Amino acid sequence: MKKLKSSSDLENLRKEILSKRDPKKMCITLCSGTGCRAYASEKVNIAFQDEIKKQKLGKEVDIRRTGCHGFCEKGPIVVIYPEEICYLQVKPEDVFDILSQTIKEGKIIERLLYTNPGTGEKIIHESEIPFYKNQKRLVFGNNRKIDPKSIDDYIALNGYTALSKALLELTPEQVIEEVKKANLRGRGGGGFPTGRKWETTRNAPAAPKYVIVNCDEGDPGAYMDRSLMEGNPHSVLEGLVIGAYAIGSHEGFIYVRQEYPLAVENTEIAIKQAEEYGFLGEDILGSGFNFKVKIHRGAGAFVSGESSALVSAIEGKVGEPKPKYIHTAVKGLWNKPTCLNNVETWANVPLIINNGADWYRSMGTEGSKGTKIFSLVGKVNNTGLVEVPMGMTLRSIIYDIGGGIPNGKKFKAIQTGGPSGGCIPEQFLDLPIDFDELTKVGSMMGSGGMIVMDGDTCMVDIARYFTNFLADESCGKCIPCREGLRHMLKILNNITGGKATEEDIKRLEDLTEVVRDGSLCALGGTAPNPVISTLKYFRDEYEAHIKEKRCPALVCKELIIYYIDPEKCQACGLCVKNCPTGAIYGKKKIVHIINQEKCIKCGTCFDVCPDKFSAVLRLSGEPAPPDVPRETRIKSKERR
Amino acid sequence: MVQELRNVDEIIDKYQCDKSALIQILLEIQDKKHWLPKHALMWISERLKVPMIQILHIASFYKAFSLEPRGEHLVRVCLGTACHVRGGQRVLEVAERVLGIKAGETTRDLKFTLESVNCLGCCALGPVIVVDDEYHGKVAPSKVGDILASYTR
Numbered sequence: 001m002k003k004l005k006s007s008s009d010l011e012n013l014r015k016e017i018l019s020k021r022d023p024k025k026m027c028i029t030l031c032s033g034t035g036c037r038a039y040a041s042e043k044v045n046i047a048f049q050d051e052i053k054k055q056k057l058g059k060e061v062d063i064r065r066t067g068c069h070g071f072c073e074k075g076p077i078v079v080i081y082p083e084e085i086c087y088l089q090v091k092p093e094d095v096f097d098i099l100s101q102t103i104k105e106g107k108i109i110e111r112l113l114y115t116n117p118g119t120g121e122k123i124i125h126e127s128e129i130p131f132y133k134n135q136k137r138l139v140f141g142n143n144r145k146i147d148p149k150s151i152d153d154y155i156a157l158n159g160y161t162a163l164s165k166a167l168l169e170l171t172p173e174q175v176i177e178e179v180k181k182a183n184l185r186g187r188g189g190g191g192f193p194t195g196r197k198w199e200t201t202r203n204a205p206a207a208p209k210y211v212i213v214n215c216d217e218g219d220p221g222a223y224m225d226r227s228l229m230e231g232n233p234h235s236v237l238e239g240l241v242i243g244a245y246a247i248g249s250h251e252g253f254i255y256v257r258q259e260y261p262l263a264v265e266n267t268e269i270a271i272k273q274a275e276e277y278g279f280l281g282e283d284i285l286g287s288g289f290n291f292k293v294k295i296h297r298g299a300g301a302f303v304s305g306e307s308s309a310l311v312s313a314i315e316g317k318v319g320e321p322k323p324k325y326i327h328t329a330v331k332g333l334w335n336k337p338t339c340l341n342n343v344e345t346w347a348n349v350p351l352i353i354n355n356g357a358d359w360y361r362s363m364g365t366e367g368s369k370g371t372k373i374f375s376l377v378g379k380v381n382n383t384g385l386v387e388v389p390m391g392m393t394l395r396s397i398i399y400d401i402g403g404g405i406p407n408g409k410k411f412k413a414i415q416t417g418g419p420s421g422g423c424i425p426e427q428f429l430d431l432p433i434d435f436d437e438l439t440k441v442g443s444m445m446g447s448g449g450m451i452v453m454d455g456d457t458c459m460v461d462i463a464r465y466f467t468n469f470l471a472d473e474s475c476g477k478c479i480p481c482r483e484g485l486r487h488m489l490k491i492l493n494n495i496t497g498g499k500a501t502e503e504d505i506k507r508l509e510d511l512t513e514v515v516r517d518g519s520l521c522a523l524g525g526t527a528p529n530p531v532i533s534t535l536k537y538f539r540d541e542y543e544a545h546i547k548e549k550r551c552p553a554l555v556c557k558e559l560i561i562y563y564i565d566p567e568k569c570q571a572c573g574l575c576v577k578n579c580p581t582g583a584i585y586g587k588k589k590i591v592h593i594i595n596q597e598k599c600i601k602c603g604t605c606f607d608v609c610p611d612k613f614s615a616v617l618r619l620s621g622e623p624a625p626p627d628v629p630r631e632t633r634i635k636s637k638e639r640r
Numbered sequence: 641m642v643q644e645l646r647n648v649d650e651i652i653d654k655y656q657c658d659k660s661a662l663i664q665i666l667l668e669i670q671d672k673k674h675w676l677p678k679h680a681l682m683w684i685s686e687r688l689k690v691p692m693i694q695i696l697h698i699a700s701f702y703k704a705f706s707l708e709p710r711g712e713h714l715v716r717v718c719l720g721t722a723c724h725v726r727g728g729q730r731v732l733e734v735a736e737r738v739l740g741i742k743a744g745e746t747t748r749d750l751k752f753t754l755e756s757v758n759c760l761g762c763c764a765l766g767p768v769i770v771v772d773d774e775y776h777g778k779v780a781p782s783k784v785g786d787i788l789a790s791y792t793r
């Protein structure tokens with residue numbers, strides 16, 4: 001492969017790639033992101049390859065394996081171009097029909113289409129499915145069109161034109177100016193203005209300078225960085241090289257957590273391909289600018305995602321935060337100026353350079369421009385990754401895109417910002433989301449996790465969950481964080497265990513202040529947020545646990561019991577068969593009862609009791625009713 | 641053991657004996673052996689000229705590393721937020737019961753190591769279990785037994 005030496009080389013290459021492609025030729029794209037792989041999209045791929053050979057369709061149709069489309073819940077996803085026919089939950093058994101009906105005869109296969117749960121209407125095109133229709137997929141949109149292992153796919157969609165423009169037409173100062181004017185704010189959590197960070201690093205007197213992609217993504221419940229890095233690594237690389245040029249850096253690192261093997265693999269391939277074409281290396285695109293990049297795998301520690309800790313980790317040391325008297329931007333990797341940005345932040349850069357700051361600023365709110373990718377998960381019908389303009393309301397995201405709460409249940413809260421964030425109650429559903437609005441209601445943007453909760457989620461348990469997570473992940477350097485979190489956790493465990501007193505809430509509140517104010521890094525500094533926000537909006541739940549020994553959401557194990565309603569039990573015996581401790585008694589035609597002494601509250605009986613009976617109940621704050629006497633436990637014929 | 645150290649040497653050479661690649665070297669050994677044997681660490685310490693205490697500090701700080709032998713199959717149960725609100729904790733409890741060990745432990749026959757993790761990056765499918773590199777999504781507690789049994793053959 002010959003290296004590209006000018007913008008016209010790039011233009012010619014694109015033309016050549018396009019000339020070999022027939023836009024009218026059908027192309028089956030199959031999502032091969034991690035979510036779809038979990039649903040066996042690999043098997044679907046093999047079935048397609050075999051069947052295409054068997055039916056001799058190689059000339060009529062191409063197959064392309066893409067990154068995550070976002071609607072992972074409905075995977076594996078197949079979209080057939082140019083018509084954009086979208087099939088969901090495709091199994092290997094469906095492949096024969098897809099080829100012989102849709103590809104050969106142009107017939108739509110109804111059973112594989114999206115069905116609107118409200119109306120029962122079937123939807124053919126991907127972009128018309130409500131989940132996608134209400135999104136604005138600028139950064140994430142190409143994921144579904146390209147094979148992440150093929151740089152040609154990226155180039156065909158105007159990939160690397162922004163790099164060519166930046167390197168050959170703009171000065172580094174102009175690039176920084178454009179990013180500043182676009183008001184791009186870092187997507188890694190804090191929302192720090194990216195252009196300003198670049199400028200600080202550029203102006204720092206020392207050399208060399210480094211740039212880093214932060215793909216640690218430690219936030220539980222968020223996976224947008226993974227999907228971008230896996231699905232469109234070139235967009236991140238392109239942004240990185242542009243940034244490096246603007247900053248005056250010639251060496252960069254991509255920090256990827258080791259739990260993301262496919263992201264590592266696809267990034268490695270992307271780097272190799274970009275080197276071959278000359279988008280990386282010496283004299284990039286004939287501009288005289290040199291830049292190389294290495295992958296560094298993280299080894300699994302949440303706190304290592306923090307900038308100073310991440311820098312230590314790349315140096316091969318323990319990834320613990322350092323006091324930030326001087327910012328990483330001035331003294332980072334090997335004490336040299338280092339610019340660290342999140343995956344999504346870097347991926348926004350080519351868009352800004354290609355389309356201009358004014359275009360970028362036309363989207364979003366006053367303080368937060370552009371779009372943001374959210375991981376919409378938990379108790380919501382359409383779970384997955386969604387990209388929306390900043391300023392969309394929570395209600396639109398949850399109901400228009402997410403399709404509302406499953407099983408007709410009621411929305412209770414949405415948790416944003418991961419462990420540094422908080423829970424937002426129903427009264428703020430019409431909040432337009434951006435960096436500042438979320439902070440105002442006591443939460444945070446964070447990396448973009450949105451965990452929807454319904455009445456079956458206990459808010460005290462959620463606070464306990466995050467505190468436990470952070471107590472585990474604290475590096476232990478500062479006492480308020482290490483000991484304070486552990487103590488908060490102990491109190492929360494007492495509350496969910498029904499062993500707390502009313503003074504404990506006061507003690508918890510005091511501790512939140514100590515931990516917040518006395519910690520070195522933002523892990524400790526924001527750690528009390530889940531507790532503070534749940535205390536603020538869901539204090540009654542804390543009180544029910546403490547005063548009435550009752551968990552209103554029926555979650556906290558120590559405060560609930562399982563009980564079989566003798567009226568409803570049909571004596572089918574399923575629960576007996578499944579109970580792991582033999583705590584259930586009963587025979588055919590005899591109503592079953594649970595021995596509370598033996599019950600470990602695993603909830604298996606609750607799960608297995610058929611929906612039409614729903615005989616197993618969860619109770620909280622009241623004792624189990626006395627067992628019905630044996631004579632009346634026998635089911636008579638009429639009642640069965 | 642000699643062969644093993646030779647493999648370690650290969651990895652060290654691949655990173656040109658670079659101190660700052662220490663974590664990457666440990667990750668590669670962990671990938672291959674599923675744990676970090678002491679003699680391998682001592683050899684790394686020797687060759688990279690990094691004190692053993694620093695290597696042990698790193699090996700115990702990061703979750704990916706184990707200083708004890710691990711089972712043939714690594715079972716990871718996700719307890720990330722998305723999986724938690726959909727009952728991940730109960731999935732873990734069942735796995736613990738089925739295997740007869742607690743999270744973080746290895747079965748006596750060295751067949752399974754059980755771990756809990758915070759998010760595997762496919763939250764839409766929660767609760768998630770990953771056995772080795774195979775992902776299982778929407779795992780009901782009652783399905784855990786079958787999933788694990790399929791690896792004992």
Ligand SMILES: Cc1cc2nc3c(=O)[nH]c(=O)nc-3n(C[C@H](O)[C@H](O)[C@H](O)COP(=O)(O)O)c2cc1C
Pocket residue numbers: 185186187188189190191192194214215216217218219302303304305306307308340341342343345346447521522523
């Ligand atoms: C405990 C902790 C964990 C963090 N984890 C991540 C992470 O996984 N990914 C990330 O991009 N930023 C993470 N951050 C934020 C980074 O420190 C840093 O602010 C960010 O990567 C800068 O990029 P941005 O300006 O593009 O947002 C974390 C911060 C803290 C305090």
Ligand code: SF4
Pocket residue numbers: 303321473474475476477478479481482519520521522523524525
């Ligand atoms: S605040 Fe917590 S995580 Fe951060 S440096 Fe201190 S002890 Fe470590």
Ligand code: SF4
Pocket residue numbers: 564568569570571572573574575576586592608609610613614615616
């Ligand atoms: S599964 Fe339900 S209906 Fe069947 S015996 Fe148990 S409690 Fe009764």
Ligand code: FES
Pocket residue numbers: 031032033034035036037067068069070071072073075076077
């Ligand atoms: S992995 Fe296929 S849609 Fe997300």
Ligand code: FES
Pocket residue numbers: 220221222718719720721722723724758759760761762763764766767768
């Ligand atoms: S929370 Fe379990 S995969 Fe993300």
